[in-house]
Amino acid sequence: MDIGKIRKYLIGLNAGTLTQEEESWIVHFLENATEAELLQIFPEEEWEEQIPVSVSTRELNRAYAKVAPMKVAWWNKPIIKISAAAAVLGIAVSIWSLSNTSFKPFNTIAETQWKTISTKAGENLIVYLPDSSKIYINGGSQLMYPEKFAGPIREVKLLEGEIFLDIAGNAQAPFKVKTGNVNIKVLGTSFNVRNYKVEGLTDIAVKSGKIAVSNSGNPDSVLLTPGRRIVISETTGNSLLTDTDLRAVDGWTQNEFVFNDMMLKDVFRHLEYKYGLTFEIKDTKILNKHIKAVFRDKSRWEIVDLLSKMLNFQYQVKDSLVIIQ
Incomplete structure (x- = not known):
């Protein structure tokens, strides 16, 4: 992890000087960063010098919007402190708390639903x-x-x-x-x-x-x-x-199936998800047979019937259950 690069991007994100590619990269990093990685970027020793900071709702919302949508804002800690070094970054939004009350995001901040x-x-x-x-x-x-x-x-x-x-x-x-x-x-x-x-x-x-x-x-x-x-x-x-x-690629969305040397067990699975059929197989050896065929504008029962003729098997139907002998 290149901490120098990340800090540089955070400064650029705050200043609005990043390219689209750079902004996408840093937002993706912030969305997926672990607590340990965030502590590397803002180590505890840099937070020891506590400086009270007044942060307006407008400024906080603006900072949060820069990295939205995030599951948890990276500044959202029970007690947040800020050091002179972090202040130079201009990104680490911090609150000096005199009580044990945890900081909660303002209601005006909308999270992705x-x-x-x-x-x-x-x-x-x-x-x-x-x-x-x-x-x-x-x-x-x-x-x-x-x-x-x-x-x-x-x-x-x-x-x-x-x-x-x-x-x-x-x-x-x-x-x-x-x-x-x-x-x-x-x-x-x-x-x-x-x-x-x-x-x-x-x-x-x-x-x-x-x-x-x-x-x-x-x-x-x-x-x-x-x-x-x-x-x-x-x-x-x-x-x-x-x-x-x-x-x-999209045949299933248009009632078309292209089976190119596909095993029968996989063909049945496609029919299960598309049409809600279930298959009961007496002789499972048949599942290893391969199919090469295109079915276009065929009903589910037409496809099952054509498969039975191609592979020479008998079947019975009970509602959506297909029993293959």
Whole structure:
């Protein structure tokens, strides 16, 4: 961690002299910094010389807005002190308290309000974001997104499931998707993200534009362009880059499935999340068979029937349960 660089950026953030890239970097750091990292930037020994400081509501709100949205403001401590060295930085907002009362943010400071939307298997939704971006949500998914975007970064969080995103371009506010250990950054594009816990993989593919993908196991970004796909293991962080059929990227949003040499067990899983079907398999050996097919504008039962003919298996249907002999 380059403390000198961080302090320099904090001064620039306060003065409004940072470039968009620098501002995005420091805001991202402040959002994710640990308590230990913050103490390195503002060590306790620099706080020993206590100087009472009067901070107006207007000044405090302005400082907070510089780093919003943050889960917890980094200056929000039970008793906050300021040293001459910290005062020179012009960033560390501090209060001299004569009691043990903890400092609380003013009511005028608005924190980012997140919404969580969940879908059941077979339930598909479309969410329109405040910036006119559009997200298609597949069944069995859970997505978090803000009521409105604040600050220089637009962000959503895929907790589980599959989404296809059509992002409105805005060079001044990069878009970010977080899912598991993976981060995806984009300016304006359309792409698909799949991360079901049962699969143990994060699968990302681009329809248009370009995105940068990184994960905690390998922070170096991988650039994806249209027709490129990356599959990342949630446990090891290992990744595989491949080409993909553009139709397969968002096919599920348009009732089209492109199965390119896919194992039957994975085909069934796609049908489970899209249509809410469940499968009971008598002979599990059949699940290892591979399928290469495109199904367009077919009902769920038409797809199951075509699969039975392709792989020569018998099946029965009870409501949404498919029993395969």
